[in-house]
Amino acid sequence: MVPPLIELTGATKRFPSGSGSVHTAVRDLTMTVQPGEFVAVVGPTGCGKSTTLSLVSGLQPPSAGRVRVNGEDVKSIPDGVGYMFQTDAVMPWRSVLENVASGPRFRGVPKAEARAQAVDWIARVGLAGFEKYYPHQLSGGMRKRVALAQTLVTKPKILLMDEPFSALDVQTRALMQDELLRLWSGSGAAVIFVTHDLDEAIALADKVVVLTTGPATVKDVFEIPLDRPRKVEELRLTEEFRKLYADIWESLRSEVDKAREKGASNVA
Amino acid sequence: MSLETPAAPSAAPLPVLETEQDILARAKQASSKRKRNIWLLRLAIVVVWLGSWELTATYWIDPFFYSKPSKIWERLVEWFSAGTDFGSIWYQILVTVEEAAIGFVIGAIAGVVFGVILGRSAYLAQVLAPFIKAANALPRIVLAALFVIWFGLGLSSKVATVVVLVFFAVFFNAFTGAREVDRNLIDNARILGATRGQVLKSIVLPSATSWILSSLHVAFGFALIGAVVGEYTGAKAGMGFLIANAQGTFDTAGVYAGMLIITVVALLAEWGIGTLEGRLLRWRPPSASDAAHGVV
Numbered sequence: 226m227v228p229p230l231i232e233l234t235g236a237t238k239r240f241p242s243g244s245g246s247v248h249t250a251v252r253d254l255t256m257t258v259q260p261g262e263f264v265a266v267v268g269p270t271g272c273g274k275s276t277t278l279s280l281v282s283g284l285q286p287p288s289a290g291r292v293r294v295n296g297e298d299v300k301s302i303p304d305g306v307g308y309m310f311q312t313d314a315v316m317p318w319r320s321v322l323e324n325v326a327s328g329p330r331f332r333g334v335p336k337a338e339a340r341a342q343a344v345d346w347i348a349r350v351g352l353a354g355f356e357k358y359y360p361h362q363l364s365g366g367m368r369k370r371v372a373l374a375q376t377l378v379t380k381p382k383i384l385l386m387d388e389p390f391s392a393l394d395v396q397t398r399a400l401m402q403d404e405l406l407r408l409w410s411g412s413g414a415a416v417i418f419v420t421h422d423l424d425e426a427i428a429l430a431d432k433v434v435v436l437t438t439g440p441a442t443v444k445d446v447f448e449i450p451l452d453r454p455r456k457v458e459e460l461r462l463t464e465e466f467r468k469l470y471a472d473i474w475e476s477l478r479s480e481v482d483k484a485r486e487k488g489a490s491n492v493a
Numbered sequence: 494m495s496l497e498t499p500a501a502p503s504a505a506p507l508p509v510l511e512t513e514q515d516i517l518a519r520a521k522q523a524s525s526k527r528k529r530n531i532w533l534l535r536l537a538i539v540v541v542w543l544g545s546w547e548l549t550a551t552y553w554i555d556p557f558f559y560s561k562p563s564k565i566w567e568r569l570v571e572w573f574s575a576g577t578d579f580g581s582i583w584y585q586i587l588v589t590v591e592e593a594a595i596g597f598v599i600g601a602i603a604g605v606v607f608g609v610i611l612g613r614s615a616y617l618a619q620v621l622a623p624f625i626k627a628a629n630a631l632p633r634i635v636l637a638a639l640f641v642i643w644f645g646l647g648l649s650s651k652v653a654t655v656v657v658l659v660f661f662a663v664f665f666n667a668f669t670g671a672r673e674v675d676r677n678l679i680d681n682a683r684i685l686g687a688t689r690g691q692v693l694k695s696i697v698l699p700s701a702t703s704w705i706l707s708s709l710h711v712a713f714g715f716a717l718i719g720a721v722v723g724e725y726t727g728a729k730a731g732m733g734f735l736i737a738n739a740q741g742t743f744d745t746a747g748v749y750a751g752m753l754i755i756t757v758v759a760l761l762a763e764w765g766i767g768t769l770e771g772r773l774l775r776w777r778p779p780s781a782s783d784a785a786h787g788v789v
Contacts, residue, residue, distance in 0.1 A: 284680055302684060314681035318699040318776040327695065328685040361778035379685060 229257035230415050235290035238276050250276040252440035263416045265426035268436030269484035274419040278385045307381030309389040315360045322356040328379040346374040366397040384416045402457045428457045435476045438484040445476045560745035568746040588731040589720050596655025597716040604660045608667025633657045641727040651723035658715040666708035670701025706770045713762045
């Protein structure tokens with residue numbers, strides 16, 4: 226048996242909250258991700274999905290439990306991790322080319338070589354001809370493509386994605402999901418894709434992890450036995466998809482309801 | 494005519510009321526007309542202002558105390574053709590600009606360096622905050638007097654005055670700029686493999702640049718003020734010295750002429766910094782604030 230690439234064992238993350246108490250974002254979370262596996266994490270809004278990613282990326286240390294990548298405890302940012310943030314994280318003062326080349330440049334790749342890699346990836350995400358543009362001159366979907374190229378050019382073995390397409394309109398989102406699947410296939414990278422959109426989770430992933438309402442812990446894990454390559458838009462109409470959706474929604478719904486009640490009581 | 498009139502048969506083309514050329518031509522005409530009117534109004538303001546001054550000074554108030562535009566013009570012509578009592582006017586301007594420029598560069602660099610360091614280190618910023626606030630509250634102009642005692646009548650005392658004025662103007666903006674950097678951008682760069690130094694160079698500095706550049710506009714104004722006040726306090730040359738001398742000899746026209754020259758120098762510098770800003774901030778989307786650029 227292959228050892229898991231990512232392994233969270235009883236991981237817990239607590240923050241000091243503003244009011245002097247301690248807020249638990251993630252509690253006793255245990256999950257594994259195999260090399261090359263696409264895992265979607267769904268859960269109610271604000272349950273601690275993003276915190277899970279920051280634990281794996283090493284941006285934040287766990288308060289308890291263990292986070293391992295490649296069989297080693299995560300102390301700083303592990304090698305081969307790519308992270309796509311929910312909000313735009315492209316540098317507005319750099320052109321598309323410079324943005325995509327920055328990963329290799331930070332890692333000490335010579336300038337010409339880094340640029341060549343960047344040009345290649347810009348073409349692969351479908352932005353050829355836009356190398357000299359600045360981010361503000363691009364649409365939201367194009368900026369996401371830049372972010373995708375910026376992340377993928379470093380050839381990550383682990384790709385962490387935090388609701389990367391949530392700010393896009395429905396058509397652009399479907400397009401980007403297809404693009405992501407196309408670019409991911411054959412890269413052999415493991416993906417943890419955080420989303421609140423169940424459609425998106427099922428369409429993309431091999432495995433959907435349902436988290437409970439905050440503090441987050443794993444409620445259920447569903448295997449998604451749909452064939453690849455997938456066409457996101459067509460997939461949604463199949464009987465299999467709808468069956469999976471119904472099953473997972475059954476699990477997720479009670480958590481969403483709980484989150485809603487909690488939100489209501491907080492307001493009251 | 495009744496409402497039931499049948500629509501025109503579809504074969505007849507609907508009228509084209511304006512073509513693309515018409516729309517563009519009209520927009521262009523409107524904008525050039527607007528530009529012309531703005532300049533005409535500006536000219537009118539200057540004519541009314543100077544004209545009324547000239548008239549009141551000729552017939553009503555005493556030009557000995559208030560001077561008048563024609564005398565100021567004569568003084569300017571005299572300075573630029575025959576020179577001042579203390580040598581060429583160009584030399585006086587050069588002295589002041591040199592003091593302002595040297596002090597500006599030193600003050601701006603120091604302001605950026607300290608601002609970015611404190612902006613990135615919340616701890617250090619908290620420790621030093623009361624000292625910085627106190628130093629900023631100090632009326633720094635009076636330091637000019639102290640600097641003349643310390644550094645003498647030459648260049649260095651003026652440069653010191655300019656530095657203390659420029660430093661704080663730039664420091665506070667660099668500090669805010671470095672502190673307000675988007676957390677996401679830093680995380681993203683770290684994930685992409687950036688070291689601390691690379692984060693500073695490729696994220697923090699560019700991000701603070703727009704803050705820093707906007708402070709440079711104000712700072713160069715301060716630099717000129719510092720140089721002139723320094724010269725006024727004690728000097729052997731420069732525009733401030735010239736003005737102090739004009740004041741000493743009750744030459745109001747000379748005071749005004751000196752003021753005018755300093756204003757022109759400040760406007761030229763402002764234009765230079767504006768150009769630099771435009772070049773460094775090419776990446777920024779054109780924003781509504783640009784419309785107010787002429788004022789700020």
